[in-house]
Amino acid sequence: MTTLDRPLRKDAERNRQRVMVAARELFAEEGLDVTLDDIARRAGVGVGTVYRRFPDKEQLIDALFEERIAAVAAIANDGLDIADPWTGLVHFLEASLELQVVDRGLKQVLLSTTHGQARVEDARDTIEPIVIALLTRAQEAGVVRDDIVVHDLVLMQHAIGEVADYTREADPDVWRRTLLVLLDGLRPDRRRPTPMPGPPLDAAGLLCSMQHWGGSRRRSSPSGA
Amino acid sequence: MTTLDRPLRKDAERNRQRVMVAARELFAEEGLDVTLDDIARRAGVGVGTVYRRFPDKEQLIDALFEERIAAVAAIANDGLDIADPWTGLVHFLEASLELQVVDRGLKQVLLSTTHGQARVEDARDTIEPIVIALLTRAQEAGVVRDDIVVHDLVLMQHAIGEVADYTREADPDVWRRTLLVLLDGLRPDRRRPTPMPGPPLDAAGLLCSMQHWGGSRRRSSPSGA
């Protein structure tokens, strides 16, 4: 549909790329709520140009995030390649959260059905079986408690992702502390706490987080004036 | 300011109450984003009436949530009354989350500075010292790991509150599972997992959650047509 019907004029193709790059950046920085006008502005093209290439916003999201979600699936696969079942699971949880911290839109696409289309949905469905493998392997090895299921892990991803979002401005790494406690809770037997990965959030940091958190709407200038 | 200047006419006072009740209900059900028009409609009065009693939305929120936040503080105090330090801390975390599940606005008021005014802020500041007492008591008793601080607990509240919000429609109790894992992670030494408080989220439940989650904006009819 893109490359087959007609080779697309040279400048048109270049603009298409620019739009995709700009969209990727803005979605990552601000989340999926950014305006197509914002994207057009950052891409240095007119809105009309964006709409000629992508019928609507959802199509653009769909096109862009298929690959991002695939990256998450790849991380899960990497986890399976790690010999130690516990390390493998932790790798997935940590690394996929790192992706979400860097890309705000990714979280929304992963956790909501209201964004993206078929391609995104398919990509999403790819992940679950791999995570199940990761989890049951760990459980069979006796390093993760038996009473949890994949969906518990999804909820945990959501929980920690939210912490990361909340504290993003104040300290982009505190979420690791919360994750660590959760991970310690996942073990069936643990004699000592795992050492914390960094310092806690201080008072100023919490205040900063509270100020930046909208609870619903955010206020900020995406890029330029 | 309310009862002193002038006794307020009988019907006026009755309407004031209606507005407060309606606002409390709507803020609880939908969060702080509801329109004052919605509140007026549910109260069965005109918007003008609302604005005559409450200069603006923030004042209304401030007036209403001072008491709700005090309830959270009360819960923390109840926790201190419990003899066992661990049970006391758990009581606070669980009960305050239960309040947040029932009242969506409460979470926003607790975690954001952009809502409410001085009264809400004061009430919020009341809580922290009590929680610190709760936490250090548990740590001194050796039932909570030493490396966490109050703000870690705040972040955990946020994390679990978000899970509760996410899964609200599908299963209003699954958040307890996530909380339980987190709690198990808080212990300095644990030989066996604490039994889960309920069944996990099934596939349909997750789908339902995904559909209801906006990530930013929600869509729904507050009450009437």
Added chain:
DNA sequence: ACACAAGCGGAGCGGTTCTCTCCATTTGGA
């Protein structure tokens, strides 16, 4: 019973936001 201040409702103003269309103009390439 009456008069008038207090209170009322809700249309609508002024503002913002966001998606998407339209068309006069520019530009690539056979």
Added chain:
DNA sequence: TCCAAATGGAGAGAACCGCTCCGCTTGTGT
């Protein structure tokens, strides 16, 4: 050279929201 392809960006259209204003109603003190 010439025209289909591509462009840009003003602005239509459709929400939403906080708040005001004013003609009408109602409680209340005398």
